[in-house]
Amino acid sequence: MFDCILIANRGEIACRVIRTCRRLGIRTVAVYSTADADAQHVRLADEAWPIGGPRPAESYLRGEAILDVARRSGAQAIHPGYGFLSENTDFARACAAAGIVFIGPRPESIDAMGSKAAAKALMEKHAVPLVPGYHGEDQEPAHLAAEATRTGFPLMIKAAAGGGGKGMRIVRDAAGFADALASAQREAANAFGDTRVILERYVGHPRHIEFQVFGDSHGNIIHLNERECSAQRRYQKVLEETPSPFLDEERRARMGAAAVAAARAVDYVGAGTVEFIVGQDGEFFFMEMNTRLQVEHPVTEETLGLDLVEWQLRVAHGEPLPLRQEDVRASGHAIEVRLYAEDPEANFLPGSGRLAALALPSPSRHVRLDAGVVAGDTVTIFYDPMIAKLIVHDRDRAKALERLREALAQTDIAGPKSNVAFLERLARHPAVVEGRIDTGYLDRHLDEFLMGTTRAGDLECFAAATAVLLADESAPAVAAGDPHSPWASADAWRLGHPGKRVVALMEGECRHEIDAHGHDGHYVLHQGDHSCTVAGARLGDGILSARFDGRARRVPLSMEGTRIRLHDDEGRRWTFERAPAYAWAGEASPGARHLVAPMPGRIVLVRATAGDVVEEGQELLVMEAMKMELALKAPRAGTIESVSAAQGDFVDADAILVRFTETA
Template sequence: MFDCILIANRGEIACRVIRTCRRLGIRTVAVYSSADADAQHVRLADEAWPIGGPRPAESYLRGDAIIEVARRTGAQAIHPGYGFLSENTDFARACAAAGIAFIGPRPESIDAMGSKAAAKALMEKHTVPLVPGYHGDDQDPARLADEAARTGFPLMIKAAAGGGGKGMRIVRDADAFADALASAQREAANAFGDTRVILERYVDHPRHIEFQVFGDTHGNVIHLNERECSAQRRYQKVLEETPSPFLDADRRARMGEAAVAAARAVDYVGAGTVEFIVGQDGEFFFMEMNTRLQVEHPVTEETLGLDLVEWQLRVASGEPLPLRQEQVHARGHAIEVRLYAEDPEANFLPGSGRLAALDLPAPSRHVRLDGGVVAGDTVTIFYDPMIAKLIVHDVDRPSALQRLRDALALTDIVGPKSNVAFLERLASHPVVVEGRIDTGYLDRHLDEFLTGDTHAGATERFAAAVAMLLADESEHAAPAGDPHSPWAAADAWRIGHAGKRVVALLEGDTRHEIEAHGHDGHYVLTQGEATCTVSGARLADGILSARFDDQARRLPLALRGPRARVHDEHGHRWVFERAPAYAWAGAAGDAARHVVAPMPGRIVLVRAAPGDAVVEGQELLVMEAMKMELALKAPRDGTIESISAAQGDFVDADSVLVRFAEPA
């Protein structure tokens, strides 16, 4: 076993590898960019070295700098995590040339699976089931059109060197093929520098099921069961689980054998994942192989009681696999979701900024958290905005889903917007609960998982107001003494009239003013025409219990300063911010009158100039943030007065970029 390894990654996976190494007594070396100087993986490692600027190309993709740090620190091996250099054959070869073990497969195996077309050709030779289609070298448009007709419609065009949904098109009929092909090739050229495509029969309402495989240098290859990843949005996984609710024992065995055959075809060593597309009739086809550890590997670990990072380290150091296939036995059901800094209500716009608060459920034998940030850290614009992975495990799927819902109800992220409410709706949705989801369901029915313009009900608003009233009374309670003293009641009593307090709540951009009479858990609340009598209200351990018009309710409710988070009986969350009791006029409308930066980022294009007359919806600027481009458009018709950013400038969130002249 190694004495010292370097982790060529950041965030959650770097912290994950460090934990295993610490348990095994292995010294760890981290590397970091200038944006990550205070990151958690830097704090957790035994030592950490700077390797460049904030952008990945300036730091985490600099294989030469990483290998130099490994040399200087005496690291015997490099763990690449996932992403960045994990599937880079040049880096794997450079490690070998430097006498440093690469904790991953051989470069030849990565090369073999790096091209979708080449991988399919190889799988065909080893009788691994393939989706009918074309993956040949002849890329003449006429030949591709002929092959499309032979394959039949609908079909998929995929970039041969692609991934992440780029260069991918669904074609429903022959008339649309030529335009779709040209579009896919343009996108593939921009994303990968390679216009080659493959054609596949389109499988309607498919499921995505992958198998974890492991090989060693002694010729042993096994699989560690499946993970179902059918809950996807734009080809990106949202929820992963094992075992699959779709597979029976016979199909699981056949898919496992095919996965092992795929791994043997490339003489695979280390952790890998063979991904299959599965039709509603149960027929399955090889899709691709990921030659690295997967983000969702913890669900496999939880059901098998294994540490796959430890297996990676042992295999890379020359040890045989710890188990034979017949010794692999699963227990219970595990589910993983990814907590992201993103805004589902704004087309999942990635977020950034300081985590003012990060409330997560306590780890237990049923709940696991793999994260790379803590409260007070900053989610930067330069990397993936994942905050943590939440993994639950229980005896069966219904129990695991309930564990997930309970854990999400205890989760709160204050600072950048997050996807927690979206995940709560997902975990309660019938198509997930009943195990019927397919890879396109979320994209077809996304509105079912979003709050949209829906507002909380009166009970949830009154519950938030009650919690804040109780907090006020607790904070301003008189010192211990005479409990009957008139000064012991913080009920806003005044000479000549009953006490009245106004609790103002902001629900998004909507202001609610609630009048309250009463004290000590007994109130009469009024909002407009709605009145409610609340009795016996108590807030303890994150639960508000009270009688609302004599109906007893028990609502999960978390109060943090001026912020109340309420959950209804359907698992939906509602967040209220306390506002001043009386509204003041101000510049709240600035965002509608001017163009502001929705997040920190870099301006890549300026498409307008001062003095231009523009119309509502016209693109004025393009900014780059969180690995994506955002078009900033005119909020109204008007004349541009000034533009305060130029191409290449970095801008802060909420800064005014374009000002409009006042109408004459």
């Protein structure tokens, strides 16, 4: 086995590889950008070397700089993780030329599958089922438009060199083809440096089912069962699971055989994933092959009891596969979701910033966490905003979903906004629970998964105030003296009457003031014209239990510093910040006279000029940030006074991009 390997990646996957290497006694070398100097993968590795600036092109995509670190550190092999250089044939060849093992497939296999168009042509020769469409070399817009008409609408445009949902567009009719093509090509150029596309007939209400394959240098190739990834938003996977609730044994066997045939077509070595699109009638078609380890590989590991990173290392070292196909035995059901710094209520806008708090469920035999950050770390604007992967495993799907809901309820993230509440609603939604979701379901029914702006009601306010009162009473008011003295308790005790306390809570910009009388878990609370009698209140292990007007309730509630977070059994969450009781003044919010950049990024398209009269919601600019395109739309109808950004400009968060005149 290798003595030392370099990990040419960052974040969660780098930490994941380090854990396996540490168990196997392999020394690890990390690399890092200036934005990642304090990152967890840097702290976990045995040593770490700087390789450049914050943007990937300045650091993690600099193959020669990474190879230089490998030579200087004595690394015998390089694990590329997923993303960045993991499917870069030039880098794989450069590793071989330097006498360093690339922990991945041969460059020829990456080449064969790196282009969706070339992969489809190859699969066609090996009788792997394909969706009708066009994957030819002629990329002239007029020719592509003609091929689109021949294929028929609706159809899918896909970046030929793509993955991860980048450069993909659904086109419903010929009139929308040109704009969709241009947008897909721009996104593909930004993500992959390649504008080539393929066209496919759009399969209505399809499922996305992929098979984990593994090959060794001795000619052995097997599959390790399927993962269903049909819960997607804009082609980005949201929930992955195994086994698929859709497949029976006969379908599983046919698809597994097709996956192995696809891998054999390129003499595959290492970990890979063959992805299929599956119609409602069970007919399946080859979509693409990812020649790397996938983000969702933990669900396969949990049901099979394997470490796929260890398999990668052993295969790269020349060892044969540890199992034959007939020895692969699955147990139970596993589900993975990814916790992201993003705002689902703002069209899933990626977020960034310091993680002021990060509370995750405790790992157990049913719960696994793969994370690349801890509380206090920063989610930067330069990389994918994933915080952690949450994986659950139990004896069947129903139990696994219960584990998932319970684990998400225990999760709390403060700082940038997150998708935790969205994932909770996803895990409870009938389409997911009943296993009938398809790849377009989330986009068609997104409002069913979003909370909207739901202000806290009386119960939530009174529960939060009760928690504050209990917390205050548990903290001595004096640092020394008689602990049994009534003056040592912060419960507003007064001689002759119970005293009054004011608890002020901010819920966003909304202020709640609750007057409280009483102590020791027994209170009378007033908010405006509403009142509540609280009895027997106790707070511990993230649960507030009390009788509110005689009705006993159990309220999941956590407190950290001045922050109080409540949660209910429908996945709704309310967050309060404690505020000074008597020091606050409201301020009216200004009118929408500006369109500002929601985050740092690059302007890729400007559709507006000064003097234009626009409607509310009209697209004015397109911005590329965090590996995705964002459409920036007019906040109101009106006349544009000025446009402050041009195509190609890099703009800061909150920069004013468009100004409107005073009158609409």
